[in-house]
Structure formats: structure tokens, C-alpha cells
Amino acid sequence: MPRVSAEHLERRREQILEAALRCFARKGFHETSMQDVFTESGLSAGAVYRYFTSKDEIIGALLGRTMLPLRNRLAEIIRADPPPVPAEVIRGMTTEVLARSGPNGLLRLAPQAWALATVQPEAAAPVLEAAAGVRALWREYVLRIRDLGWIPADADADALAKMLLGLMPGFILQHLLLGDVTPDDFARGIELMLPVTPPGTAHNGPGSIIGE
Amino acid sequence: MPRVSAEHLERRREQILEAALRCFARKGFHETSMQDVFTESGLSAGAVYRYFTSKDEIIGALLGRTMLPLRNRLAEIIRADPPPVPAEVIRGMTTEVLARSGPNGLLRLAPQAWALATVQPEAAAPVLEAAAGVRALWREYVLRIRDLGWIPADADADALAKMLLGLMPGFILQHLLLGDVTPDDFARGIELMLPVTPPGTAHNGPGSIIGE
Amino acid sequence: MPRVSAEHLERRREQILEAALRCFARKGFHETSMQDVFTESGLSAGAVYRYFTSKDEIIGALLGRTMLPLRNRLAEIIRADPPPVPAEVIRGMTTEVLARSGPNGLLRLAPQAWALATVQPEAAAPVLEAAAGVRALWREYVLRIRDLGWIPADADADALAKMLLGLMPGFILQHLLLGDVTPDDFARGIELMLPVTPPGTAHNGPGSIIGE
Amino acid sequence: MPRVSAEHLERRREQILEAALRCFARKGFHETSMQDVFTESGLSAGAVYRYFTSKDEIIGALLGRTMLPLRNRLAEIIRADPPPVPAEVIRGMTTEVLARSGPNGLLRLAPQAWALATVQPEAAAPVLEAAAGVRALWREYVLRIRDLGWIPADADADALAKMLLGLMPGFILQHLLLGDVTPDDFARGIELMLPVTPPGTAHNGPGSIIGE
DNA sequence: CATGAATGAGGCTTCATTCAT
DNA sequence: GATGAATGAAGCCTCATTCAT
Numbered sequence: 001m002p003r004v005s006a007e008h009l010e011r012r013r014e015q016i017l018e019a020a021l022r023c024f025a026r027k028g029f030h031e032t033s034m035q036d037v038f039t040e041s042g043l044s045a046g047a048v049y050r051y052f053t054s055k056d057e058i059i060g061a062l063l064g065r066t067m068l069p070l071r072n073r074l075a076e077i078i079r080a081d082p083p084p085v086p087a088e089v090i091r092g093m094t095t096e097v098l099a100r101s102g103p104n105g106l107l108r109l110a111p112q113a114w115a116l117a118t119v120q121p122e123a124a125a126p127v128l129e130a131a132a133g134v135r136a137l138w139r140e141y142v143l144r145i146r147d148l149g150w151i152p153a154d155a156d157a158d159a160l161a162k163m164l165l166g167l168m169p170g171f172i173l174q175h176l177l178l179g180d181v182t183p184d185d186f187a188r189g190i191e192l193m194l195p196v197t198p199p200g201t202a203h204n205g206p207g208s209i210i211g212e
Numbered sequence: 213m214p215r216v217s218a219e220h221l222e223r224r225r226e227q228i229l230e231a232a233l234r235c236f237a238r239k240g241f242h243e244t245s246m247q248d249v250f251t252e253s254g255l256s257a258g259a260v261y262r263y264f265t266s267k268d269e270i271i272g273a274l275l276g277r278t279m280l281p282l283r284n285r286l287a288e289i290i291r292a293d294p295p296p297v298p299a300e301v302i303r304g305m306t307t308e309v310l311a312r313s314g315p316n317g318l319l320r321l322a323p324q325a326w327a328l329a330t331v332q333p334e335a336a337a338p339v340l341e342a343a344a345g346v347r348a349l350w351r352e353y354v355l356r357i358r359d360l361g362w363i364p365a366d367a368d369a370d371a372l373a374k375m376l377l378g379l380m381p382g383f384i385l386q387h388l389l390l391g392d393v394t395p396d397d398f399a400r401g402i403e404l405m406l407p408v409t410p411p412g413t414a415h416n417g418p419g420s421i422i423g424e
Numbered sequence: 425m426p427r428v429s430a431e432h433l434e435r436r437r438e439q440i441l442e443a444a445l446r447c448f449a450r451k452g453f454h455e456t457s458m459q460d461v462f463t464e465s466g467l468s469a470g471a472v473y474r475y476f477t478s479k480d481e482i483i484g485a486l487l488g489r490t491m492l493p494l495r496n497r498l499a500e501i502i503r504a505d506p507p508p509v510p511a512e513v514i515r516g517m518t519t520e521v522l523a524r525s526g527p528n529g530l531l532r533l534a535p536q537a538w539a540l541a542t543v544q545p546e547a548a549a550p551v552l553e554a555a556a557g558v559r560a561l562w563r564e565y566v567l568r569i570r571d572l573g574w575i576p577a578d579a580d581a582d583a584l585a586k587m588l589l590g591l592m593p594g595f596i597l598q599h600l601l602l603g604d605v606t607p608d609d610f611a612r613g614i615e616l617m618l619p620v621t622p623p624g625t626a627h628n629g630p631g632s633i634i635g636e
Numbered sequence: 637m638p639r640v641s642a643e644h645l646e647r648r649r650e651q652i653l654e655a656a657l658r659c660f661a662r663k664g665f666h667e668t669s670m671q672d673v674f675t676e677s678g679l680s681a682g683a684v685y686r687y688f689t690s691k692d693e694i695i696g697a698l699l700g701r702t703m704l705p706l707r708n709r710l711a712e713i714i715r716a717d718p719p720p721v722p723a724e725v726i727r728g729m730t731t732e733v734l735a736r737s738g739p740n741g742l743l744r745l746a747p748q749a750w751a752l753a754t755v756q757p758e759a760a761a762p763v764l765e766a767a768a769g770v771r772a773l774w775r776e777y778v779l780r781i782r783d784l785g786w787i788p789a790d791a792d793a794d795a796l797a798k799m800l801l802g803l804m805p806g807f808i809l810q811h812l813l814l815g816d817v818t819p820d821d822f823a824r825g826i827e828l829m830l831p832v833t834p835p836g837t838a839h840n841g842p843g844s845i846i847g848e
Numbered sequence: 849c850a851t852g853a854a855t856g857a858g859g860c861t862t863c864a865t866t867c868a869t
Numbered sequence: 870g871a872t873g874a875a876t877g878a879a880g881c882c883t884c885a886t887t888c889a890t
Binding site (some may be wrong): 674679680681682683686 | 870871872873874
């Protein structure tokens with residue numbers, strides 16, 4: 001019964017990863033013991049080790065996913081036609097951050113993923129990949145609105161992509177640590193800084209993409 | 213060697229803190245053992261524990277300082293008269309990041325500090341304080357240039373401060389992890405987004421503050 | 425070897441406790457390292473710590489038992505019908521001391537238990553309880569022989585119980601330290617001091633006065 | 637200046653021993669660190685180590701003294717002429733125990749001394765010596781009252797001495813641990829057990845020796 | 849497949865003692 | 870003589886991982 005096994009295997013892995021995510025979000029990678037994961041997942045040590053060969057593998061499996069919700073959301077947002085103005089993209093992204101920062105939210109792991117990547121070359125790979133992927137999307141967006149003439153034709157797309165990407169950690173951290181930032185704060189900030197108005201549209205350009 | 217000066221004591225604390233910083237920057241808080249710190253500092257276990265009562269206390273002493281170079285630099289930059297344009301402030305800050313990200317650079321600890329604060333309430337205090345302090349400086353800057361008429365009089369100073377503060381983690385991370393961002397990238401990005409031209413000045417406004 | 429019986433668990437606890445007892449009897453609580461206990465028990469550190477959360481808990485588990493053999497023996501002795509004369513009770517108790525003072529004898533721990541209780545409030549509880557329990561038995565015995573008319577009806581049962589209880593530490597210490605006391609010594613001493621003869625048995629009834 | 641030096645030396649030693657006694661009485665030998673002794677004595681590490689070569693030496697110096705007050709008192713009491721009756725001797729001794737069980741009282745160390753002697757051959761010597769000395773005094777007393785005809789001429793002096801000596805640890809422990817025994821309790825107990833009435837004297841024989 | 853008891857290296861910290869000043 | 874900073878061995882305990890059942 002290969003299919004059933006594979007399914008079962010996958011389901012178990014998910015069960016473990018979700019339990020581990022809750023633990024890690026609560027206590028951090030190092031303060032979480034495997035015992036915590038066993039307890040949270042309701043599985044035994046042997047069971048968990050049947051699906052993952054080590055704690056690091058569990059962390060690794062989670063590491064790559066950390067930025068996934070943001071990446072997916074960004075892809076979705078910027079590929080709308082016509083594309084939203086920058087402020088709306090930012091609003092969409094920050095709203096996503098809020099939605100994914102709960103006890104089960106992958107984004108809770110983001111700061112830990114960054115810290116780990118800073119210090120463990122082998123842990124860095126999935127994080128770097130994710131970052132590069134998000135950055136590529138920002139670049140795609142910048143190119144698109146540059147083509148649309150919303151920003152100067154000689155605007156440095158790479159530099160702008162780096163900066164826009166760079167906005168997200170700051171929002172995540174301020175949300176997680178200070179808890180007093182809203183999507184509106186960043187959206188308004190961007191609006192002020194990059195007050196794009198698509199030619200021939202009303203003052204606010206395309207409508208909000210939130211909940212779209 | 214008894215009866216030493218208070219100065220000597222302070223120097224020892226610094227010696228330990230610097231050694232610990234190097235270790236932590238290299239391996240992270242958790243992967244660094246106290247033995248590593250003893251070795252790196254050239255002191256014995258007993259000596260180190262004469263000055264700090266625990267590993268956590270060493271981490272704590274470092275945590276509060278992590279953002280200090282940025283904070284000091286920002287204060288220095290924004291209080292120039294006349295104040296630099298945003299792009300130049302950003303250039304100054306990002307340049308500072310580069311300067312303080314070496315093996316002894318406190319900023320190497322920033323991501324770990326964030327991660328820790330996310331997960332350990334008692335470690336969070338110094339980090340939050342530091343963040344609040346830097347944000348207050350950004351706010352001060354925004355108010356100043358708003359008063360100067362460089363940005364609209366109805367600009368939301370708080371929101372803008374949050375966004376500008378939010379730029380720094382993104383730069384730090386991209387520098388530490390991807391290593392391919394330059395002060396120029398962010399400065400140009402900002403210039404594009406917030407192309408302030410102080411009334412009555414030449415195109416580029418106040419000169420670069422780098423190296424000032 | 426998972427899924428073992430509760431009985432197995434209990435046996436392991438006993439195994440550890442017995443090993444610890446041997447160590448403690450030999451070297452004392454403080455001079456015994458946990459490593460000693462691991463070695464003596466033939467278990468690993470992790471195994472021992474699965475059953476006891478700390479060295480103090482092991483000591484505590486032993487502390488309460490220290491006086492148990494004496495308490496049980498005393499209960500057994502005094503509840504005989506008719507009760508033995510005081511000298512015989514003392515002989516029985518001191519004989520028990522001798523029997524339980526070997527390398528595995530709980531009584532070897534008694535002096536350490538007393539010393540610890542003297543100095544660590546949290547360790548005192550089980551010791552005090554045990555002492556109170558034994559004293560209550562002595563009081564029960566005194567009341568019983570008073571009712572039988574072996575001692576004066578106005579004899580202070582509490583005072584006498586305190587004194588009889590007080591005899592045991594002195595025997596234990598002299599046995600453990602000087603090694604030259606026998607049950608006979610104390611039995612004869614008591615016989616001389618409290619020469620009870622149940623009425624109708626011999627010519628010397630209770631309350632007979634020495635030197636008369 | 638040899639005399640001054642010797643005096644000074646002795647005074648310092650006493651200062652240290654008294655401080656150590658307070659510490660040991662409070663926390664026990666092992667829980668007391670040398671640092672505690674430095675602090676309590678107001679001396680530096682170097683100073684203390686000038687007068688004692690090790691912690692064990694300090695403990696040893698105290699160990700021998702532990703029973704000294706009892707021994708001295710017993711000698712004083714039993715050598716009165718005529719000797720007090722047993723109940724009064726016991727009353728005198730237990731009263732002494734009460735007087736020497738305060739925070740500076742050497743008797744506070746007795747249980748620890750016994751425990752240590754039980755386990756460390758080299759620490760046992762002074763304790764055994766002290767015990768033997770006190771026992772010899774009891775024997776002397778027994779012989780004396782036997783000669784006076786207060787107890788049967790064929791009474792086993794050694795056995796009785798062992799038993800009387802054996803009473804003291806029991807009183808000390810009950811006082812230190814349970815705190816509810818009085819000299820009266822033991823005196824009355826003994827009176828009941830060994831109601832000596834010196835021939836030709838009033839009911840109570842020689843008066844109380846307390847405070848004599 | 850699952851269980852969970854067992855392993856043991858390694859982490860943090862204490863503390864008696866020394867010795868340069 | 871006095872000081873107290875420094876030493877470093879050794880202690881207690883945790884925890885990722887394995888494997889007999």
C-alpha cells in the first residue's frame with residue numbers, strides 16, 4: 001500500500017512539524033527540547049525519530065517555510081492586473097504578517113531563522129533561498145511598475161527591490177516585539193515616500209488588494 | 213593581584229564582554245559554551261564568574277548594547293544643522309552597519325538579540341528599550357524635516373518613524389546574510405521614494421554626511 | 425525496553441535508593457557524588473535522573489526511611505500481649521539497631537539525617553515526622569504499662585516517652601562511633617533504673633525502689 | 637615580640653573559629669563556603685589562610701570542642717560533695733545543653749560532628765576522644781554513688797555509664813529538632829527510673845545543682 | 849510500526865586554595 | 870602581614886538520540 005503509506009508519512013510529518021512550530025514559536029529552537037516536541041505532538045520519541053532523523057532536520061524543514069506565506073502572498077499581489085500601487089502591496093504584505101504571527105504562525109519563527117542563518121552556514125541555505133526568492137518578486141514588481149511608467153525609467157530596480165524587501169523584517173520585528181505597528185503605518189509611510197499615482201487613474205490608483 | 217583599581221575591574225568586564233561578543237558573533241548564544249568564552253578571553257572560569265554571575269548576565273549585558281552604535285550614530289546624524297536629507301541619513305546609518313558588522317561588531321549580535329527577545333520576556337526589555345530609543349530619534353528627525361517643509365505638514369510622523377526604523381533590520385539582515393547590499397542601494401532607493409529637495413538648495417540638498 | 429510494568433519502575437527506584445544508601449553510608453551525603461551513585465547503581469546519569477529529579481530528592485527519599493526500621497520494630501514489640509518489660513523493649517530496639525547498621529543498613533544514615541535536619545529546614549520535615557512517630561509509640565507503651573500498674577499512676581507519660589526516645593540516638597551513636605555498646609548494656613542499665621516486674625511474676629513488683 | 641605575636645595569633649584564631657562556628661551552626665559544614673567564613677569574620681581569604689591551612693582544619697579545631705561544655709559541666713557537677721542525685725545531674729546537663737544551643741553555641745555543631753565522625757575516620761578522632769572523656773566522667777559518677785550505696789553494689793558501672801552518656805544525644809537532638817524538651821522532662825524521667833534517695837537525707841536528697 | 853527507558857557527552861557553575869602586590 | 874583576584878578541578882544536571890521489546 002504505497003500511496004497510503006506515503007500519505008500517512010506525510011501526515012505524520014506535518015503533525016510533528018506543527019507541534020514543533022508551536023514549541024519553537026513559544027520557546028525558541030534551543031530552549032525547546034525534543035521532549036517538548038514529543039509531548040506537544042502526542043507522539044513518542046521513537047515515532048518522531050522515525051519521520052525526522054534529528055532535531056536539526058525538523059528545524060531545517062521549518063526554516064525553509066518561514067518566509068513562504070510572505071512569498072506566496074507577494075506573488076499573488078504583484079501579479080494582479082493592473083498591479084497595485086506600492087502602498088497597497090505593502091499593506092497586503094503587512095496584513096499577511098499580522099495573520100501569520102499567531103501561536104501557529106510560521107512568521108513567529110522568522111527572527112529565529114535569521115539569527116540561525118547568521119551563525120550556522122548549513123542552516124543559512126534555505127533562508128537565503130527564501131530571501132532571494134522574495135527579493136526576485138519585489139524586483140519583478142519594480143520592473144513592472146517601471147514599465148508602466150509609475151516610477152522613473154532609470155530607477156535602479158535592484159536597489160529598490162532590496163529596499164522593499166528590507167521593509168519586511170522591520171515590520172515583523174516591530175510587530176513581534178513592540179506590537180504597535182499596523183499595516184496602515186507602513187502603507188501611509190510608503191504612500192508618502194513613493195506616492196505613485198498610476199497615470200489616468202483616480203488619486204488612489206487601484207483599490208485595496210486586501211482580501212481580494 | 214589584589215587591591216586593584218575600579219578601572220581595572222571595568223577593564224576586565226570589557227575584556228570578557230569583548231571575548232564573549234566574538235564568540236557569540238561566530239557561533240551564536242547557544243552554541244557558544246562558557247568554555248569558549250574562557251578560552252577566548254584568556255581567563256579562567258572562576259575569573260569570569262567573578263565579574264558576571266551567569267552566562268545570561270553576559271548575554272544581557274551585550275543585548276542592551278547591540279543597537280547602541282546605530283542609536284548613537286543616528287543621534288549624531290540627525291542633529292546636524294541643517295539636517296541631512298533622508299537618503300543621506302540612511303546612507304550614514306547603513307554605512308555604520310557595515311562598519312560595525314565585523315567579527316567584533318556589536319551589530320553581528322542584532323539578529324540574535326531580536327530572536328531572543330521574541331522568545332524570552334526577560335531578555336526582551338533591553339532590546340525593546342533600544343528599539344524604542346532609536347524610533348524616538350527617527351521621529352525627532354521626521355518632525356524636524358516636516359517643520360522645515362521638506363515633507364508635507366500633515367505627514368504622520370509616527371508612521372514614518374516606524375517605517376524608517378523598519379528599514380534598518382532589513383539592511384542588517386541583507387548585509388549579514390546575503391552580503392550584497394550597499395549603502396548606495398538603500399540611499400538611492402530612499403532618494404527615489406522620498407526625493408526631498410530642501411527648498412532653496414541645490415538638487416542634492418545637504419552634502420553627504422558620511423565621514424563627517 | 426519500553427512499556428515496562430509499574431513494578432519495574434518501583435524496582436528501579438529501589439535499586440537506585442539502595443545504591444545511594446550504600447554510598448551515603450560510606451561517605452556521607454556531601455562527599456558522595458552523583459557519579460558515585462551512578463557507578464554503584466550500575467545505571468547511567470540519565471537513568472537515575474529519570475527516577476529522581478535531583479540528588480536532594482534521593483536524600484529526601486532516604487531521610488524519611490531512616491528511622492523506619494526502628495519505628496516498625498517498636499510498634500511490633502510494644503503491642504505484644506502482655507507487653508514486655510522496659511528492659512526487654514530496649515533490648516529489642518538496640519538489637520534492631522545492630523541489625524540495621526551494616527553497609528546497607530538504613531540506620532547508618534541516622535546521624536547524617538539528624539545533622540541535615542538541624543541545618544536544612546526542608547530536609548527536617550521527614551525527620552521530625554519520623555521522630556514524632558517513634559515518640560508516639562513510646563508514649564503508647566508508657567501508657568500501657570502505667571495502666572497495668574507497672575509504673576506509678578501519676579508518672580508523666582510524655583516526659584518518660586521523651587526520655588525513652590532519647591535513649592536511641594545515644595545507642596546508635598555509641599555503636600556507630602565507639603562500637604562497644606551491646607543491647608545488654610542498655611538493657612541492664614534500664615533494668616537497674618526501671619526494674620519493672622509484672623505483678624505476680626516475681627517478688628519485685630513495679631515501683632520497687634533501688635537501694636531500698 | 638614573641639608574646640604579642642602569639643597572643644595576636646591566638647586571638648585571630650578565636651575570631652575565625654567563632655565566625656566559622658556561627659556559619660556552621662547556621663548552614664552546616666558543607667553548605668558553608670570559605671567565603672561565608674571570610675565575610676562573617678570580617679577577614680580576607682589570605683588572612684584566614686594564614687591562621688588555618690584548610691577548611692578541614694577549622695572544622696577539626698571546632699570538632700574537638702563541641703562536647704567540651706558538656707564535659708566541663710559534668711565534671712563540675714559530679715564532683716560536688718555530696719554528689720547530686722542522678723536526676724539533678726541530668727537536670728544540670730540538659731540545662732547546659734539549652735544554654736549552649738544558641739547561634740554561637742558549640743552544641744549546635746554536635747549533630748554535625750557525629751555525622752562527620754561516622755563517615756570520615758580522620759574527623760572521628762577528636763569526637764571519639766570527647767565521647768570517651770564524657771563517658772569516663774559518667775563512670776566516675778556511677779562508681780561514686782555506688783560506693784555511697786545509692787545503687788546496688790553489683791550494678792554494672794560501665795553499662796550504666798554507657799546508658800547515661802547515651803541520654804545526652806537524645807536530649808540534644810530533641811531540643812534542636814523538636815524544640816519541646818525541657819530539663820524537667822528528663823529529670824523527672826530519671827527520677828522515676830532511678831529514684832535514688834541518699835540514705836539519711838530528705839526525700840529529694842541534695843538540692844538542685846543548677847546555677848551552683 | 850510504536851514505545852519509552854536508557855545512554856553519556858557536555859553544559860553551567862561553585863569553591864577551596866594560592867600568590868602577586 | 871594583609872589583600873582579594875585568579876585558578877581549575879569537580880559537581881550536578883540536561884538532552885538529543887538509540888534500540889530492546
